[in-house]
Structures are given as structure tokens and as C-alpha cells.
Amino acid sequence: MIYQLRIALDGVDPPVWRRVLVPGAFTLDRLHRVIQLAMGWGDRHLHVFDADGVQYGVPDPDGLLEVRDELDTRLDSVAVKGSRLRYTYDFGDWWEHDVTVEDVAPADPGMRYPACAGGERACPPDDVGGPEGYRAFLAAYADPYHPEHAAMHAWLGRAFDPAAFDPGPRTTLLRRMT
Structure with a gap:
């Protein structure tokens, strides 16, 4: 059976979430990897x-x-x-995710799993400081007159669009894990 999961990051607004399709036979360590890849985390911290x-x-x-x-x-x-799981990533930043089982259905023989079926917004960068740090990062990153603007750009070292999300590359990464 295929589980349709909605993974929503707590404490951020506007919401950051993903919808993934995974086999129910996946162990939770494989589900951890799915969440990491679908969200865009770097898998550098502990989780539970x-x-x-x-x-x-x-x-x-x-x-x-x-x-x-x-x-x-x-x-x-x-x-x-209808079940809900909690997934916590990075015990320092304390990123909590609400994982809801939206549906359970037979596998579509024409589809490969796991897959990312949707979502919204970019995942916060690792080590940004949890939801509070992310809010501060966004304010500094977006405002060229903010005293931390240059430091945040240098720290991240890449372009960042908090509104961007494309499920296609996430599905490609998910398929490589199997």
C-alpha cells in the first residue's frame, strides 16, 4: 500500500509543507530520508x-x-x-514536523515510489536557528539595509528564494535513494 503523507513544518509562516507518496513497507529510517530529501534538509543532525x-x-x-x-x-x-506522527530534526534548532497520513491506497503500477506530489515554499537552511532564527534570517536576507544583510548572504553562500518550491527535483532525489 502507498501512504500519502503531508509533512508540515511547525513554527513558520507562511507554511512550508510537502506531500509525498511512500510505500507503507518503508521503515522509519527510510521515511527519515524521504523527509530530509523532500523538505530539502541536509541530514546533518539527529532526529526522532x-x-x-x-x-x-x-x-x-x-x-x-x-x-x-x-x-x-x-x-x-x-x-x-488519519494518523499523525511527529518528526523532530536537529535537537539544537528543534525543527518539528507534523506528518499526517492523508490517504492509504494501492500502488499505481505506472508510477514509481517514493515521489513528491506537491508542497509549498523553500525549506529553511540548516543551522539557521530554528523558527525564530529563520524569521530573523528572512528579515536580514531580504532587506539590503538590514545590518546583518551582508553577513546572512555570506553565511548562506547561495541564492535563496523562500517562496520557491518545485516537486520535480525532490522526486528525482527521492528516486535515487531506492
């Missing part, structure tokens, strides 16, 4: 899933973070249509 109060992630060898192993957990074992 929360499904009905149970946390899943990469087991901590020191036992500081108690999680069930995401490698051993399939999406279809923790979610059904």
Missing part, C-alpha cells in the same frame, strides 16, 4: 519520530536518548489513514 507517545530513531549507544530502533519499524506498523 513520535508515534502515539513512542519515540523511534537511531539507538543511542550511551543510552541518553531512549528510542526504539527505526530500522526495525515499518510505517504501516505505526500509522493508518
Whole structure:
């Protein structure tokens, strides 16, 4: 079965979200990679899933973070249509994502999965400082008279359009992961 997921980033306005189609048999570690690629994150930080109060992630060898192993957990074992999961990325910036199972349907034989079926707005840059830091970044980045304008452009080192999003390149990246 194919799960249609809507992944929405909390704490940013206007909303940043993605719609992805993934096999229910994907383990949560594969879903983590889907979220990273679909959103546009750099996969440089820790993460954790929360499904009905149970946390899943990469087991901590020191036992500081108690999680069930995401490698051993399939999406279809923790979610059904209408379910909501929480996905937290980067425990410093604390990016929280609301993952909603919008639909569960048989696979279309003419389609390849995973796929990015839609979304809006660019993902914030990694290490920008969470939602508050992102708001400050956007203000400085957009205003040539802001005292941090040049520093933000230099820090990012690339062009950035917060309104831009194209699902095509995201789907290409997703297909390369399989």
C-alpha cells in the first residue's frame, strides 16, 4: 500500500509543507530520508519520530536518548489513514514536523515510489536557528539595509528564494535513494 503523507513544518509562516507518496513497507529510517530529501534538509543532525507517545530513531549507544530502533519499524506498523506522527530534526534548532497520513491506497503500477506530489515554499537552511532564527534570517536576507544583510548572504553562500518550491527535483532525489 502507498501512504500519502503531508509533512508540515511547525513554527513558520507562511507554511512550508510537502506531500509525498511512500510505500507503507518503508521503515522509519527510510521515511527519515524521504523527509530530509523532500523538505530539502541536509541530514546533518539527529532526529526522532513520535508515534502515539513512542519515540523511534537511531539507538543511542550511551543510552541518553531512549528510542526504539527505526530500522526495525515499518510505517504501516505505526500509522493508518488519519494518523499523525511527529518528526523532530536537529535537537539544537528543534525543527518539528507534523506528518499526517492523508490517504492509504494501492500502488499505481505506472508510477514509481517514493515521489513528491506537491508542497509549498523553500525549506529553511540548516543551522539557521530554528523558527525564530529563520524569521530573523528572512528579515536580514531580504532587506539590503538590514545590518546583518551582508553577513546572512555570506553565511548562506547561495541564492535563496523562500517562496520557491518545485516537486520535480525532490522526486528525482527521492528516486535515487531506492
